[in-house]
Amino acid sequence: xxVAPPQRIGDVVYRTQVVVGNPGSAALRLTTxxxxxxxxxxxxxxxxxxxxxxxxxxxxxxxxTPTGREGMLEISxxxxxxxxxxxxxVSRSGRILSSAPLPVVGSRDLVPGGGTAEFQGLGxxxxxxxxxxxxxxxGAQEAxxxxxxxxxxGTQLGSPVRFTxxxxxxxxxxxxxxxFGSALFSEARVxxxxxxxxxxxxxxxxxxxxSAVSVGPSAxxxxxxxxxxxxxxxxxxxxxxxxxxxxGGGEGGDDGNGDDNGDDGNDATGEPVVSQDQLSFPGxxxxxxxxxxYRQLDLxxxxxxxxxxxxxDFDLYLNQWASPLFNCxxxxxxxxxxxxxxxxxxxxxxxTVLDLGRDELARGDGPWKQRTNYHVRxxxxxxSRRVTLQVFQGxxxxxxxxxxxxxxxxxxxxxxxxRVDFGIGxxxxxxxxxxxxxxxxxxxxxxxxx
Numbered sequence: 001x002x003v004a005p006p007q008r009i010g011d012v013v014y015r016t017q018v019v020v021g022n023p024g025s026a027a028l029r030l031t032t033x034x035x036x037x038x039x040x041x042x043x044x045x046x047x048x049x050x051x052x053x054x055x056x057x058x059x060x061x062x063x064x065t066p067t068g069r070e071g072m073l074e075i076s077x078x079x080x081x082x083x084x085x086x087x088x089x090v091s092r093s094g095r096i097l098s099s100a101p102l103p104v105v106g107s108r109d110l111v112p113g114g115g116t117a118e119f120q121g122l123g124x125x126x127x128x129x130x131x132x133x134x135x136x137x138x139g140a141q142e143a144x145x146x147x148x149x150x151x152x153x154g155t156q157l158g159s160p161v162r163f164t165x166x167x168x169x170x171x172x173x174x175x176x177x178x179x180f181g182s183a184l185f186s187e188a189r190v191x192x193x194x195x196x197x198x199x200x201x202x203x204x205x206x207x208x209x210x211s212a213v214s215v216g217p218s219a220x221x222x223x224x225x226x227x228x229x230x231x232x233x234x235x236x237x238x239x240x241x242x243x244x245x246x247x248g249g250g251e252g253g254d255d256g257n258g259d260d261n262g263d264d265g266n267d268a269t270g271e272p273v274v275s276q277d278q279l280s281f282p283g284x285x286x287x288x289x290x291x292x293x294y295r296q297l298d299l300x301x302x303x304x305x306x307x308x309x310x311x312x313d314f315d316l317y318l319n320q321w322a323s324p325l326f327n328c329x330x331x332x333x334x335x336x337x338x339x340x341x342x343x344x345x346x347x348x349x350x351x352t353v354l355d356l357g358r359d360e361l362a363r364g365d366g367p368w369k370q371r372t373n374y375h376v377r378x379x380x381x382x383x384s385r386r387v388t389l390q391v392f393q394g395x396x397x398x399x400x401x402x403x404x405x406x407x408x409x410x411x412x413x414x415x416x417x418x419r420v421d422f423g424i425g426x427x428x429x430x431x432x433x434x435x436x437x438x439x440x441x442x443x444x445x446x447x448x449x450x
Contacts, residue, residue: 014090014212087100120187176190301447387405
C-alpha cells in the first residue's frame with residue numbers, strides 16, 4: 001500500500017494510518033517492510049519488522065515510513081488478518097478534521113500488464129487544490145508506463161507522460177494534469193498503462209477545506225454478472241453456470257450441458273479415446289494461445305456409482321510465465337459447481353497452489369522453471385480423502401503437494417457431469433491468467449470404483 005510521512009500543507013497536516021484487525025480467536029502475527037519511492041523492491045527494503053494482533057483485536061501501525069520518505073509498505077501474515085489504510089487531515093491542535101481511505105493493494109486489485117487504468121472525476125475547484133499521483137509496479141521487472149490526461153470534452157491535454165518504474169516499487173508521478181497550469185477545471189480523466197502488472201491511484205488534497213479524496217481505478221462494464229432484467233427473463237434451470245474453479249477465476253462458458261466450448265485444442269487433432277471410467281488423449285490436446293487457451297473434457301463416469309479414486313496424468317511444457325501472478329493449469333469439477341481441485345502456479349515465486357474448494361488452499365514451493373517439460377499427476381482419493389499433486393521430470397519425482405478433500409465423495413448424480421479442464425479462457429479477477437504458450441499433451445484419466 002502507498003504510505004507517506006506526515007506532510008504539512010497550510011494549516012493542516014496529512015498523515016497515513018494503517019489499521020490491522022484480527023477476527024480470529026487467537027493472536028496472529030504479521031510482517032511489514034518499507035520500500036522507499038523509486039527503489040527496486042526486489043533489491044532493497046527496510047529490515048522486516050513483526051507485530052502481533054491480539055485475538056479479536058485491532059492494531060494501528062505507527063512509523064510506517066521509517067526513512068521519512070514516501071513509498072509503499074508491504075504487509076504479509078496470516079490470511080485472516082484484515083487491513084485498511086486511511087489519510088487523515090489533522091489540525092495544528094491535533095484534532096482529526098477528515099479522513100479518506102487509501103488503497104490496500106492485493107492480487108485482486110492489480111491491473112494486468114498491457115492493461116489500462118482509468119481515473120475519473122479529477123478537478124481543481126479552488127486554487128489551493130493539489131494533486132498527487134502514484135503508481136505501484138507489482139511486476140518482477142522494470143515497467144514502462146504512460147499517463148495521458150483528457151478534458152471532460154474528450155480532447156487530450158498536453159503530451160502523454162512516459163516514465164519507468166523499478167521492479168516491485170512505488171513511483172510518484174509527474175502530474176499528468178500539469179498542462180492545466182493554475183486554471184480551474186472539473187471532470188478530467190487520466191489513463192495509465194504499463195507493460196507490467198501495476199496499481200495506480202490519485203490524491204486530491206484540499207487544505208483550505210481540510211479534506212482529501214483518494215481516487216482509484218474506475219470500474220468498467222466488462223462484467224460476467226447478468227443484469228436483473230436478464231435474470232427475470234432467464235428463470236432458473238437448476239444447472240448453474242459452472243464457471244468457477246481455478247483460484248476463483250474460470251472460463252469455458254459452461255452451460256451445464258456437457259459441451260466442450262474450446263475448439264479442439266488449437267493445432268491438437270483428433271478426439272479423446274473413451275472407455276468405461278477411462279479417457280485418454282495421446283499427443284497434443286491443448287496448445288494455449290491468445291483467444292484459445294482453454295480445453296474441457298467430460299469424463300465417462302457412470303451416474304450414481306461410488307468412485308474411490310480419480311487419477312489424471314498429463315505432460316506439460318511450461319514455456320514462459322504468462323504472468324508473475326497466478327497461471328491456471330487444470331481442475332477437476334462436477335457440473336453442479338463442486339470443485340475437487342484447481343492447480344495454479346504463481347510465476348514470480350515458482351509457487352504451487354491447490355485450490356481445494358470451500359476456501360481451502362494448499363501451497364508449496366515448486367520446481368517450476370521456464371522452457372521446461374514436466375509430467376503432472378493429480379490423484380483425488382475419496383477413500384483417504386486427500387488430493388495429491390505429483391510432478392515428475394523424466395522418471396524422477398521432483399515435487400509433491402497434498403491437501404484434504406473438501407467434497408463429500410466422487411459420485412456423479414444423475415444429470416450431472418464430472419469434468420477435467422485445462423487452462424483458462426481469459427484473465428479473471430485481474431490476477432488469474434491463461435497459460436499462453438504452454439503445451440498440454442498425453443492425457444490419461446482413470447477412475448476406480450469401490
